[in-house]
Amino acid sequence: MERKTVNVTIDGRSLDVEQGSTILQAAREFGMHIPTVCYMENLTPYGGCRICVVEIGYDGGSKTFIDTSCTHEVKEGMVIQTQSPRIIRARKMLAELLVASAPNVKIAQDIAARMGLLKVRFPMEDNRCILCGLCIRMCYEQMDGKALGFVGRGMGRKVSMPFEVRPDTCHLCRGCDYVCPGVIVPCQGVTDPGELCGRCVRIEEMPSCCSMGTFGCFCEQNPL
Amino acid sequence: MRKIKSVSDLERWKENIFSREKQDEVIISVCGGTGCHAYGCKKVRDEFAKIIRKNGDVKEIRLRYTGCRGFCERGPIVTIQPQGIFYQRVQEKDVPLILSETVEKGKILEHLLYEDAITKRKVTSEKEIPFYKAQHRLVLGNNGQIEPTKIEDYIGIGGYQALSKALFEMKPEQIIDEIRASGLRGRGGAGFLTGKKWEDCRKAPGELKYIICNCDEGDPGAYMDRSLLEGNPHSVLEGMMIGAYAISGSHGYIYVRHEYPLACKNAETAITQARKAGFLGKNILGSGFDFDVEIAKGGGAFVCGESTALIASIEGRVGEPRSKQVHTVTRGLWGKPTNLNNVETWANVPLIINKGSQWFSSMGTEKSKGTKIFSLVGKVKNTGLVEVPMGITLKEIIFDIGGGQQDGKRIKAVQTGGPSGGCIPASLFDLPVDFDSLTQVGSMMGSGGMIVMDEGTCMVDVAKYFVHFLQEESCGKCLPCREGLKRMGEILDRITEGKGNEEDLSLLEELAEVVADTSLCGLGKTAPNPVLSALRYFRPEFEAHIHQKRCPAAVCTPLIKYSISESDCTGCGACAKICPTQAIKGEKKQNHFILAEICSKCGSCIDVCKANAVMVQ
Numbered sequence: 001m002e003r004k005t006v007n008v009t010i011d012g013r014s015l016d017v018e019q020g021s022t023i024l025q026a027a028r029e030f031g032m033h034i035p036t037v038c039y040m041e042n043l044t045p046y047g048g049c050r051i052c053v054v055e056i057g058y059d060g061g062s063k064t065f066i067d068t069s070c071t072h073e074v075k076e077g078m079v080i081q082t083q084s085p086r087i088i089r090a091r092k093m094l095a096e097l098l099v100a101s102a103p104n105v106k107i108a109q110d111i112a113a114r115m116g117l118l119k120v121r122f123p124m125e126d127n128r129c130i131l132c133g134l135c136i137r138m139c140y141e142q143m144d145g146k147a148l149g150f151v152g153r154g155m156g157r158k159v160s161m162p163f164e165v166r167p168d169t170c171h172l173c174r175g176c177d178y179v180c181p182g183v184i185v186p187c188q189g190v191t192d193p194g195e196l197c198g199r200c201v202r203i204e205e206m207p208s209c210c211s212m213g214t215f216g217c218f219c220e221q222n223p224l
Numbered sequence: 225m226r227k228i229k230s231v232s233d234l235e236r237w238k239e240n241i242f243s244r245e246k247q248d249e250v251i252i253s254v255c256g257g258t259g260c261h262a263y264g265c266k267k268v269r270d271e272f273a274k275i276i277r278k279n280g281d282v283k284e285i286r287l288r289y290t291g292c293r294g295f296c297e298r299g300p301i302v303t304i305q306p307q308g309i310f311y312q313r314v315q316e317k318d319v320p321l322i323l324s325e326t327v328e329k330g331k332i333l334e335h336l337l338y339e340d341a342i343t344k345r346k347v348t349s350e351k352e353i354p355f356y357k358a359q360h361r362l363v364l365g366n367n368g369q370i371e372p373t374k375i376e377d378y379i380g381i382g383g384y385q386a387l388s389k390a391l392f393e394m395k396p397e398q399i400i401d402e403i404r405a406s407g408l409r410g411r412g413g414a415g416f417l418t419g420k421k422w423e424d425c426r427k428a429p430g431e432l433k434y435i436i437c438n439c440d441e442g443d444p445g446a447y448m449d450r451s452l453l454e455g456n457p458h459s460v461l462e463g464m465m466i467g468a469y470a471i472s473g474s475h476g477y478i479y480v481r482h483e484y485p486l487a488c489k490n491a492e493t494a495i496t497q498a499r500k501a502g503f504l505g506k507n508i509l510g511s512g513f514d515f516d517v518e519i520a521k522g523g524g525a526f527v528c529g530e531s532t533a534l535i536a537s538i539e540g541r542v543g544e545p546r547s548k549q550v551h552t553v554t555r556g557l558w559g560k561p562t563n564l565n566n567v568e569t570w571a572n573v574p575l576i577i578n579k580g581s582q583w584f585s586s587m588g589t590e591k592s593k594g595t596k597i598f599s600l601v602g603k604v605k606n607t608g609l610v611e612v613p614m615g616i617t618l619k620e621i622i623f624d625i626g627g628g629q630q631d632g633k634r635i636k637a638v639q640t641g642g643p644s645g646g647c648i649p650a651s652l653f654d655l656p657v658d659f660d661s662l663t664q665v666g667s668m669m670g671s672g673g674m675i676v677m678d679e680g681t682c683m684v685d686v687a688k689y690f691v692h693f694l695q696e697e698s699c700g701k702c703l704p705c706r707e708g709l710k711r712m713g714e715i716l717d718r719i720t721e722g723k724g725n726e727e728d729l730s731l732l733e734e735l736a737e738v739v740a741d742t743s744l745c746g747l748g749k750t751a752p753n754p755v756l757s758a759l760r761y762f763r764p765e766f767e768a769h770i771h772q773k774r775c776p777a778a779v780c781t782p783l784i785k786y787s788i789s790e791s792d793c794t795g796c797g798a799c800a801k802i803c804p805t806q807a808i809k810g811e812k813k814q815n816h817f818i819l820a821e822i823c824s825k826c827g828s829c830i831d832v833c834k835a836n837a838v839m840v841q
Contacts, residue, residue, distance in 0.1 A: 047547045048702050050742045066741050071547035086741065093738040097707040121731055122711050131700065150542060150700075153525065155710055157700030 008078040009059075023069035023080055024052055034069050034082050035091070035114055037098070037107055038132035040179060043141055045070040046133050051094055051111060055081040066090065088115075096120055099196060102127045106184040112196060120196045128182045131157060135176035143175045227502040230510045231388045234379075241380045249284040250327055251305040253368060254314075257292025257451055258486055259608075264316070265300035271319040285327065288377075291367040291455015291490075294609035295355055298338065303350060303368065310350040311336040341605050341627055355606040358624045360587070360595050363571045364448075364611045367455035372490045375497040378458040384503060386574035390466045391511040399470040399577065400426065406581035407593035408573075412438055412529075412566035413644065413670045414746070415592070415659035421563060425553040426471045428561035435468045435476035435517075436557065436564040439487065440534060442526040443642025444693060446673035448597040448609055449567040453480065453487040456571065457494035461517060463570030465503065466577055468515045471563050476517040479534055481524045491519055526643075526697035530745045531556075531564045533699065544699045545745035566671065568597060588614035592658035596669070602638075602676035603630045612657075619653040622676055633678040637761070641670025643690045643697075644750035646757025647683060666757040668750065682779035683762040684769055688716040690754040698747060705748030708739040712755060720780040724770040733759060778840040781825045785841050788829075790815050792837035799829035799838065 004019040010027055017026035022045065027034050037049035047068045057064035059077040066086070081087065092115045099112040100122040108130065112120075131150075136159060139145035147170035151160040161167060177183060228234050254260075254269040269289055276285050293301050298312035304326060311322065314336060325331045337346040338353050347353050370377035378384070390399055404419025425433065437460060441449040453460055464476050478495075480487055495517055498504045506514045520538045527533050528543040535557045537543040556562025572594060576584045585593045592614040598621065601607045605627030612621060618638060622628065629635050637647045640657075646667035648655065655661055659669050677686065695709040715732050718724050736752030736759075743749045759766060768774050775783040788799070788808075793815045800808040800816060807823040810816030818829075830838045 045547075047744060050703050050744070053742050067549070068547065068744075072549050089734075090738045090742050093708075093735060094703055094742060097703060097711065100711075101707050121727070123714070131703075131706070150544075152700070153527070154696055154698045154700045154706065157706070 006074055006076040006078075008074050008076075008080060010080045011082055017074050019074070021074060023054055023056075023072050023074055023078075026074050027069065027080075027082060032082060035111055036070060037111065037130065037181070038134060039070045040134055040137075043134065043137040046137065047071040048131065048133055049094070049098070051091060051098075053087060053090055053094075055084045055087050057081075091115055092117060096122065098130065101125050102130045102182070103195060104128065105130055105182050107181040109196070117196065124195065129159060130182060131159070132181060133159075134179040134181070135159060138175045138179045139170075143171065143173050145170050145173065145175070148176060227500070228509060229502060231392055234384060234388055234509065238379050238382075241376050245380070249286055251286045251288055252322075252327070253288040253290045253303045253305070255291075255293045255299060255301040255368070256289040256372075257296065257299075257367075257454060258447070258484075259292060259296030260299035260301060261486075263299040263313075267316045268300050268302065268314055268319060271316050272323070275320060275323055279323070288371050289373075290370065291372045292364075292451035292609065293368050294361075294364060294451070294611075295353075295606070296609070297607045302336075308349045308351070310338060310348065310353065312338050354627065355608070355610075355625055358616075358620060359611050360613045361611045362575055362595050363452065363459070363568065364455075364597055364609060366459065367451065370456065372455050372457055373493050375458060375494070375501060378456070382578070383458055383574075384462055386577035387462050387465050387503065388509055390469055390577050391509055391513060394577075396426065396470045396472065399466060402581045403470070403573065403576060406576045406584040407588070407591070408569065408576060408584065409592060409659060410566060411568035411572070411596065411671070413641065413668065415669060418565065418569055421553060421565070422467065422470055424551070425473075425561050425563040428554045430561050432475075432560050433471055433473040434557045434560055434562040435464050435471065435473040435515075436534070436538070436562060437464055437476070437478040437567055437570055438529060438531070438534060438564055439478060439480040439484070439567045440522050440526075440529040441567075441671055442481070442524070442529055442697070443644075443671055443673040445601045445675055446599045446642055446671055448599050448672050450484050450487050451609055452567050452571055452597070453478075453484070454490050457487075457491045458498065459571045459574055460491075460567055461494055461498055461503070463573035464517060465508070465515055466573050467563060467565070467570065469513055471561075473563065474514055474516075476515065477520045477538055477557075478517060479520045479522055479528075479538060481522045481528075483524050488519060488521060495519065525699070526694075527699045527745070527747050530747060533745070534564070535562065542699075544701050545747075547744065568672075589656060589658045589661075591660055596657070596672060598640075598672045598674045600626050600674050600676070602674075603633070603635065603678040603681070604628065604676045605630055614658045615656045617654050617656055618648065621657070621674070622653065626676065629678055633680050635676055635678045636681070637677045637683065639667075639675040639677065639686065639754070640673065641668040641750075641753070642673040643694050644668055644746070644753055645670045645673070646753040647677070647686065647761060648757070649761040666760055667753065680777055680779070682720075682775055682777035683758045683765045684716065684720055684775075685777075685779050687755045687758040688713070688720055691716055691751070694747065694751045698751075702742075702744040702748060704739045704742045705744065705751065708735055708743075709748075709751055711735060712739070712752070716755070719766065719769050720775075721782045722769065722773040722780075724766075726770065728770065729759070729763075729766060774841075784825060785820060786818050786823055786825060786827075786829065787839050787841065788816050788818055789837045789839055792835045794835045794837070796834070798832045798834070802828045802832045804828065 005016040006019050034052050036052045038046045052069045053066050054069045055064045057079045095112045095115040099108045100120050102108045136148045139148045147167050272287055300314050302311040302314045350356050400422050408418045409415040439449050439453050504516050522528050525543050528537045530545045531552050533543045533545040552562045588594050595611050595613050597611045600610050610625050637649050639647045648667055662669050691713045695713050698705045700706045715728050736755050740752045768776050778784050795813040805822050805824045807819045
C-alpha cells in the first residue's frame with residue numbers, strides 16, 4: 001500500500017512526511033533534533049513540558065504560532081522552525097524553570113546543559129517529580145494498571161494512587177519506575193547537588209570524578 | 225400545563241396570557257438576584273406576600289420576584305408598575321408603607337427614591353437614573369419584566385417566538401447565514417465569530433452533535449452570566465434550541481458551577497417547564513426536530529471555563545485542557561462535534577432571529593456588533609451590571625454610567641477582562657470598547673469584568689493579586705503555567721516587600737512573554753496580561769517599589785509607615801485605645817506618636833481618628 005505523504009518544510013528543508021504523523025515524529029525521522037521531556041514513543045503525547053515547542057506557519061503566510069511538536073500533526077504546506085530565536089528563548093526559559101524546580105533530576109540538568117544555560121535566576125527547589133505524567137500513561141496505556149493519576153491542581157498537583165492506597169489493579173510491574181526520569185540522579189561530580197550542573201558539556205577536559213570514564217556520555221548514547 | 229404541539233398552540237397560549245392581564249393591575253417587582261439576596265430581598269418579598277394576602281383583594285396586585293436588575297449596589301430593588309416607580313434599598317419595615325401609601329394612594333415615598341449624586345435630585349423612574357439612562361439593555365432588560373421560574377412570563381414577553389420562526393420559516397443554513405450576517409462574536413472572551421463556529425460544526429462529519437452552554441464564569445468580580453441564567457433562563461434555552469436546530473445537534477448541556485445555586489435551580493426549573501410545554505424533547509412544536517438539555521454541574525475550577533477542560537469535566541475526567549489543533553467543533557464531547565458558546569452569546573440568538581441580522585449589526589463597531597454586558601465594579605459610585613452597545617468609550621461607562629470617582633481619589637486605571645485582561649490607564653479612556661481595540665492596548669474583552677481603580681490602588685499589588693489567583697487556578701498540567709506563574713508570583717512578592725532589584729523587572733518581562741508564548745491553553749496564554757500591561761503603563765510604580773522602596777498608593781504593608789501629624793492630633797486617645805499591638809503612646813490631650821517597630825500596620829487608627837491626623841507614607 002502506498003503511503004500518503006504531505007509536504008512540509010522543517011528548518012528550510014522541504015520534506016515529504018507521512019500523513020498523520022506529528023511534527024516531532026517527522027523531524028526525528030529525518031534526523032532532526034527536537035528536545036523532549038514528557039514524550040515517549042508508544043505513549044500518548046501529553047504536551048505538558050512544552051520543551052518541544054516549534055514555530056509553525058504556512059506557505060506564503062507571514063503569521064506564525066507556537067505549539068508543541070509532539071501533539072501537532074503535520075499538514076500540507078506547513079513551514080516549521082525548530083531553532084528560531086523565539087523558540088530558543090522560550091526553551092531556554094523553560095529549561096531554567098525546570099532545572100530550578102528539580103535540579104536533582106538528570107533530565108532537567110541535561111536539558112539545561114543542552115540549552116547552554118549558565119545561570120539560574122530563580123531560587124532552587126528540590127522536587128523529584130517533574131510531573132511529566134510518563135508513569136501515569138505507562139500504567140494506564142501499556143500495563144493496563146490504572147493505578148496512578150494526578151491529584152490536585154496548580155502547585156498542589158502530584159502523582160498519586162486513588163486515596164493514596166495501592167489499588168488491586170496495580171500489578172507491581174514497576175513500569176512506572178522504569179519510565180520515571182526522576183529516579184535518575186544526575187552526575188554529582190562537578191558541583192553541589194541542587195545547583196545548576198551541566199558543566200561537563202561545557203568544559204574542555206574530562207573531570208577526574210567521572211566514574212564511567214565516558215565524559216559527556218549521555219549526549220551520544222541518550223540523545224535528549 | 226398543556227403540551228404545545230404546534231405554532232397555533234403557542235399563539236393561543238400567548239393570547240391567553242395576554243387576555244388574563246388586566247389593565248389596572250398593579251405589578252410589584254422585587255429583585256431576586258443574588259446581589260439583592262445578600263441585602264435581604266427575600267424578607268421584603270415575604271413581607272409583601274404576607275400583607276397582600278392579609279388585606280385580601282382590595283386592588284389587583286401582582287407580586288413578581290424577578291431576576292437581577294443590574295444595579296446590585298442599591299439593592300433590594302422594588303419597582304411598581306404601571307407608574308414605573310423605582311425604589312432602592314427597600315427594607316422589610318418599608319413594605320407596609322409602600323403598600324398603604326404608594327399602591328393605595330399613589331403617593332411617592334421620597335426616602336426610598338434614588339438620589340442623583342451630583343444634582344441631589346430625587347429620581348422617580350428607572351429610565352431617568354443615570355446608571356440606566358446610557359445603557360442599552362437588550363439582553364439584560366427582560367430580567368426585570370419576568371419571573372425566571374415562570375415560563376408564562378417569558379411567553380408573555382414574546383418568548384419562544386424566535387424558536388417557532390426558526391423551526392417553521394427558516395432552514396438551518398438560513399439561520400447560520402443570519403447569525404453570520406449579524407456579526408455576533410462569542411461573548412466568552414475570545415470573540416470568535418459565532419456564525420463561523422456554527423457552520424464549522426454543522427459541516428463536521430458525524431450524526432450525533434452536542435451543544436454546550438458555558439456558564440463556568442469565574443473572573444473575580446464578574447457575574448453577568450450568572451445573572452442572565454438566573455434571571456432569564458428561558459432565553460438561554462431558546463438560543464440553544466435554535467443553535468441545535470441550525471447545527472442539527474440533538475443533545476445539550478448547560479455547564480454551570482455549583483457555586484451558583486440559584487442559577488442551577490432556575491435553569492433546572494426552566495428545563496423542566498420547557499420539557500413539559502413541549503419545547504424540549506421529541507418532535508418540538510410538531511416540527512419533527514428532537515432536542516434535549518441537561519445541566520452539568522462543575523466543581524468551580526476556573527480552568528474549566530476553557531472549552532476542552534470543560535468538556536473533560538462533563539465527561540467525568542479531570543478538568544484539564546488538551547492541545548487544540550483539532551477544534552471542539554470537529555472533535556469535542558465524547559469525541560463528537562460539539563458547539564460551545566457562552567451564556568450571553570446564546571441569549572443574543574433569539575433576539576437576532578426575531579429582529580433580524582440587520583437590526584443587530586446596526587449597533588456596535590465595524591468588527592464587533594451588538595451589545596455587551598459588563599460588570600462594573602471597583603472605585604466608582606454606581607456599581608453593577610451594565611449593558612452597553614459596542615464602541616462606547618470607557619469614559620462613558622466609567623463616568624456617565626458609573627458616576628465617576630468614589631471618594632476624592634482620582635481614577636487612574638480600569639482593569640478589563642479579569643485575570644486574562646489588563647489594566648488600561650486613564651489616558652486611554654477615550655478608547656471605544658470592542659474586541660479588537662481592547663486587545664490592541666494589551667488588555668482584552670474577556671467575559672466582561674471591569675474593575676475601576678483609583679489612586680489608592682497599587683498596580684504592583686493588583687498584578688500580584690491576579691498572578692496569585694491564576695497560580696492557584698492553573699491546572700498544573702504544563703510547565704510554563706505551573707512553574708512560570710509561581711516564579712512570577714515570587715518576583716512580585718519580592719517587589720512588594722521592598723526586596724526587588726533592577727533585574728527583577730527584565731526577568732519578569734521575559735518570563736511573562738515565554739509563559740504567554742508556550743502555555744497549553746488560554747489560561748496560561750493570557751495569564752501574563754495583567755503583569756505586562758501594568759509594566760507597560762505603570763512602570764514608574766514598579767520602579768518606586770524597587771529603587772525608593774516606596775509604595776506610591778500606600779498599599780504594600782512592608783513599604784509603608786504610619787505616623788501621627790503633630791499639628792492635627794487632638795490627643796483624644798481613641799487610636800491608642802483601638803491599637804491591637806499597643807504601639808501608640810501619648811498622654812491625654814497631648815500629641816500621640818506611633819512606635820514603628822511594634823506597629824502591625826493594620827490601619828485601625830486611621831478608621832477611628834476623627835481629626836484625620838494619622839498619615840500613611
